[in-house]
Amino acid sequence: MxxxxxxxxxxxxxxxxxxxxxxxxxxxxxxxxxxxxxxxxxxxxxxxxxxxxxxxxxxxxxxxxxxxxxxxxxxxxxxxxxxxxxxxxxxxxxxxxxxxxxxxxxxxxxxxxxxxxxxxxxxxxxxxxxxxxxxxxxxxxxxxxxxxxxxxxxxxxxVFCYPDTASARSEILAISAKLAASRIAIVGLGGTGSYILDQTAKTPVGEIHLFDGDIFNSHNAFRAPGAASLDEINAKEPKTDYFARKYAPMRRHVISHPYFIDPENVHELAGLDFVFVCVDKGVARSLIATFLIDNSIPFVDVGMNLLLLPEQNSLMGTCRATLVTPEKSDHVADFIPMDSDEEEDVLYRHNIQVADMNAVNAMLAVIKWKQHLGFYQDDTRTHNLSFAVNLMSLNRSPRRPEHSE
Structure with a gap:
């Protein structure tokens, strides 16, 4: 030697x-x-x-x-x-x-x-x-x-273009592997959806399918991770193409679907292992949730409601992440709004989106996904998380049947 x-x-x-x-x-x-x-x-x-x-x-x-x-x-x-x-x-x-x-x-x-x-x-x-x-x-x-x-x-x-040294240094490769060899989708690449992509792209999940029919514009740049150039904004690129390209230097198998999910193509979600639903239309949310439940595909639906308080000149509100699984879906009507688009359009036009709350909303969704797969311990096993920024509080409900009182 x-x-x-x-x-x-x-x-x-x-x-x-x-x-x-x-x-x-x-x-x-x-x-x-x-x-x-x-x-x-x-x-x-x-x-x-x-x-x-x-x-x-x-x-x-x-x-x-x-x-x-x-x-x-x-x-x-x-x-x-x-x-x-x-x-x-x-x-x-x-x-x-x-x-x-x-x-x-x-x-x-x-x-x-x-x-x-x-x-x-x-x-x-x-x-x-x-x-x-x-x-x-x-x-x-x-x-x-x-x-x-x-x-x-x-x-x-x-799936990575270079080694995941973070997991190796932390000695959690075996735990991270629980997220691998699966196919997930993010439906809606707005502020919350883009932050969900940022987090899931850094896991060994096999494929990440992106669904959104919008163009990447300047307001998206201020609600998404990273920094877009002026040339990228002026390119008027489909959101899904933009984000797939942005993450290509880091990982493979981020797949762009530059269109909205509708009754004609909702079947494209079949065969996926998990879906993040990040849409702002009640009809679309209802269509997607119904399909996923009928096909026993687990998902997290996210939502956010920020309001301006004129007298205080400040904002208040909440963000929500709701996990739905084949074993538990009876809470959907209580926590996931599926109002008609006419009613929701009025609310959404006045709804305020801020990047930090989008990020919090995304983190809640990703954590529930990781708990669902056993990456994180889940002692309370709740299916709905709601964070109130003015109270700095996290509400958890409901529990799985075996944990209910």
Whole structure:
């Protein structure tokens, strides 16, 4: 095992050149088939894993203070000396899924005596391999982690154009995976819908379908995340095309449908796993909600009502996010307004839209979606959230039947 300093970007290739059975998967470096001694004094093999985070085209070195560290995970039993006593590896029990397909049993935290950390991943993993494997060699001198087997290092195709280092650094890849491999839609790309897109685009959800027949105009720019240029506003681009293009540098499979949902095309929502309904027309909301309920497709409907108080020269109001699932839809009439367009047009013409409240509304909707999929814990399991800005209060109702009193 080499002792010379290694360029962090070259560490993986050196490990492979020396015969270690290595691969990079889900922003982790894996070294397989490392011999170790079990507590029963038997030689077995297990996998060592550590963070392998890429920032652009550069690999972040361990102990750089940028997310990586000197810790590793271990898939086997706790490594021991030949007599069955445990090695001192600064262990912390883990017993969890590190990312889909890899379950670890222990986490180790060990550095060479007098060292502040590791300059590269080669030095890091060979340090642990040496400590663990040397004990197995005392029982069987022929065992060696350098199997010479070469593994494919290509990642499975990701929806992201570059790695999601935020989830890797937070060690929540397995939790984030609950959002993957699904197809969602956002119907309506106004202020709230655009913020929902901003949040869902940063998850591993498989496809995001955008439905809206409006053009992206200057008032949309002041109610959407990011900053549109004057040229983009003057282009009079369909909203769905504009947003699909904006998020293309970050992720794949944001699909534009530059038209409104109506009775002739509502069937296009069939087969989706979840829908965010962000429309301001009662007839359209009723059409979409009825179709989704009839086809057992869960959805969140959002709404906002801000009013001007002339005497106080200030605003007050609420925003709402209502979750509807195949298991519970009997609350729809109580919380989702489906007035006629004539009645709603009068209200909407006077309704005020402000980006921060659009963002709050979107966050409530996205959080309910994530709770529905088990990403977030949901102790109250409520189906309607209403935030009042003047009271700074969040009202929750109703609960699922098994949680009702």
């Amino acid at each position: 080499s002792s010379r300093p290694i360029d962090p970007n070259a560490a993986f290739e050196l490990l492979r050149t020396e015969g270690f059975e290595v691969e990079i998967h889900q922003q982790h470096l894996l070294v397989h088939n490392i011999p170790y001694v079990t507590p029963q004094k038997v030689v077995r093999n297990a996998t060592l894993a550590c963070l392998y985070i890429e920032n652009g085209e550069q690999v972040i070195a361990p102990d750089s203070g940028k997310g990586d560290n000197h810790q590793v995970w271990w898939t086997g039993e706790y490594p021991c000396y030949p007599d069955g006593t445990r090695l001192d590896l600064g262990t912390a029990p883990q017993g969890r899924e590190l990312f889909p397909g890899l379950t670890v049993q222990h986490q180790f935290s060990n550095k060479p005596f007098g060292a502040s950390g590791f300059p590269d991943h080669y030095t890091k993993v060979t340090h642990y391999i040496r400590l663990i494997q040397n004990q197995a060699k005392a029982i069987d001198r022929d065992v060696d982690a350098r199997t010479g087997r070469v593994l494919a290092t290509q990642e499975d195709e990701s």
